[in-house]
Amino acid sequence: MDSGEPYPSTTPRPAGFTTTMKAFTSLIAVFVIAQLIGTVLFGLYLHMKVDKVGDEISLREDFVFLRRLQKCRKPQYSDATFLDCAKILSSFQDLLQDQKSKIPQESLLAKRTGDKRQAASIHLAGCKSSKRVLQWKRSPYAPMDNDTFSYQDGKIKVGKRGRYYIYSQVAFCTKPETHAPFSLYVYLNLPSEADQLLLKGVGTHATSYDLCSLQSIHVGRAVELQEGHVIFVNVTNSSRVNYDHGYTYFGMFELS
Template sequence: MDSNEAYSPSASRPAGITSTMKTFLSLILVFLIAQVIGVVLFGLYLHMKLDKVGDELNLQEDVTFLRRLQKCQKPENRDASLLDCTKVLSHFQDLVRFQVPQESSMAKQTGDKRPSASIHLAGAKDNRKILQWRKSVYAPSDDTFSYQDGKVTVSKGGRYYIYSQVAFCTKRAPHAPFSLYVYLNLPSELDQLLLKGVGTHGDSDDLCGLQSIHLGRAVELQKGHVVFVNVTDSSRVNYDHGNTYFGMFELS
């Protein structure tokens, strides 16, 4: 070989993947990813479409059933040859029997309870021994109770909590102790004492050394029972807002 022979660059071969091949492979990969996304989106669309068609078919069946039921309710259509009214009415009655127990069960599970009955009254100035009352602002009002001449009547038997507070003026002797009573009035019987509270003398030189007595307890009442509040000296009762009140509420 001649040492002066020139080296030919065309004799060398490129190593690895060319840029054209890389571009081609990238396009194929993008195409495959687009195909997968397209298939997924089409599947979701088809699923939603089938659900919608199913709902429409169910709605159409319900409308058809209601139309048949409406026709079967008319006497002239019950004997029609194209309508099996006996089967339609029987199916409707089965649906009603199934729905009513289901609703009752749901009501029990959710703890559906009626609100407890209650009444709250504020003191009304009067000179009678039995204290008089009036409806208090924002206080509950319930048909379970009726009020007249200082007495609250219960229209439904049950267990109730009765409470009362009376504010009164207290002075030094010779005034007698101030007492508060809550009575149960029974027909043709003597009044039964439910609660009693006794106030003490004050040592204040003011015209009215204000004190209060608060009572409360649970009782079992029957329909028609009457409850009222009594004091030893109603002229000493203080009727300022929130000082004197009487009420009861039903215990669950």
């Protein structure tokens, strides 16, 4: 054998085989990428689904709790149910207290103010009469709470116990020849006792020679009254009273 003879050359690979390998590799890469994208999308969908199921479970738990609470509040279920009603009711009370503690104090104050009942009041205008106890009538646009006050024969009757402010004004004519002062009195009428004087006002006599020198007396104060108490006004001489609109009036209102 001749040692100088060259080794036989390697047989070259066909061009078709190389193209096939590249196409297969590309296909594998595309498949892997698609698999990754699909996995990510499925993970997001699964996460959203779990959250939704969790919310539904939470709502169902609330519904079940309300059903249990409803059964525990019905007397017919108190003996027939196996529920621990004492524990359920206690949990419900704790929940209410927790929610109340979260409400701002300003909101509670606004709610109390909004729900507060308006103070009862009555305002009457003078009505001409020869009686010593002055008579009155409803005044235009003036309030009168019939649940708290009633009026009859010159007297206001209080319908409930409370603290009230009483006021009255009487306008009157005074003449130089009349030397006796004109007086206004507000009384509390008690059936089994003597009338108690609550307010008194005194006017002076005129210094001019006019036919009628117009003057007025105004009195007012806060009092504590009981249900059934009666208030009335009288004067020394009702013939001198001026009953023109806005001059002579009598009223009271409830203090908060």
